[in-house]
Amino acid sequence: MKHGSRGLFCSSTRSCHLSDHDRGNDFAAPEQWIDSAENLQALQQLQRRLASHPHGCPDEATLKWFLRDSDFSADAAEVQLKAMLAWRATNRLFDVRYEDVAEQHRTGKAYLHSYLDKAGRPAVVIRARKHFIGQFPIADSKRLSAYMLDSAVAMLQQQQQQLQQPQQQQQQQEQILWVVDLQGISMRNIDLAFVMFVLQAVPECYPRRVGQVLLVDAPWIFKAPWEAFKPLLRKYAALVRFVSRKELAVEYFTADSLPADFRK
CATH class of the missing domain: 1.10.8 (Helicase, Ruva Protein; domain 3)
Known part of the structure; x- marks a missing residue:
């Protein structure tokens, strides 16, 4: 992933305040653009x-x-x-640059994977065990989250620009896979303030850009927090799937594209 300026103002697809009468298939990419x-x-x-x-x-x-x-x-x-x-x-999320998040990014808590999944989606990988409550100001964690999502959307847009034929562009993937590795977490990794931000940012300010959220190898201590978070997601809870490392490797990636964290 290139560590440069994020030229995008926004990679979201919908209002930050969704109403209760949203359309039927909210999770699919919207209708294609036509120069009418x-x-x-x-x-x-x-x-x-x-x-x-x-x-x-x-x-x-x-x-x-x-x-x-x-x-x-x-x-x-x-x-x-x-x-x-x-x-x-x-949330001070305009033009977030790599230097703005470099210190936190070097902890390895989040990265944009170099390979696409089987569906052609960029994958943002979160190592929850490397996030510690209070280690960084919450504002910095918000900027890192936005930087990761904006980088993934920029990757999608670059791929779209590389396609020559309109038919190819219409078939191009427009959504992101979010992979959260929960293996080895403890209560000091479950940051309620940051989770609340993500619960707003992902389903409301990046809707239909995140096609699926995979929670990998969730331990028993995650059960209670999940039961508290799930109602806040409303219908977007349907995007979340609990998977094992084996399921992630077999269903979502090839042997060559599987993130190194999960090759165990």
């Missing part, structure tokens, strides 16, 4: 409306994603984009 007159008009409307926003207008790829996720409604996308920008501002 209506869609291009909606894109131009968003660019005009956000041109003078205090935090600037997100890039075109982000605007298109929000339009896709809001059924190509400029009005709905504008509301969602402004909520996302406010969320970024509140």
Whole structure:
């Protein structure tokens, strides 16, 4: 993974405040972008409306994603984009660079895997046993989380740009796999404040970008925290699957692409 500037304002796909009447298949990637007159008009409307926003207008790829996720409604996308920008501002998550998270990244608690999974998804791997409550300010942990997600989305967008034919682009994977290694954790690794942030950021500010969350080798001490966290996820709990190392290796990766942590 390249350690450089994150050019994306946002890699989220929907508003940071989802309503209760969300569409049926919320977990699938949204309808593909088509350069129709209506869609291009909606894109131009968003660019005009956000041109003078205090935090600037997100890039075109982000605007298109929000339009896709809001059924190509400029009005709905504008509301969602402004909520996302406010969320970024509140948590100081604009233009997070590697040097901003380098110290925490060197602990090895999180990384973007070099290989895709069998479905073609970038994989963000979390080593929960390397996260200790209070070792870093919670604000720093939030920035590392956003950096990982933004890096994975940037990888998706780079892959999309490399495809030449529209048919190839439509078949391109647009979602991320989140792998959380729970082997060897203790209560000092289960950071409630950080988990609450992730529970907001992943399902609400990166919805439909995270296609699945795998909890690997969860020990018995994780049962009680999970029972507390699960209701907060609401329907997004369906994205979560508990798996063993063997299941991860067989179902999600090949022998060559399996992260080294799980080759045991």
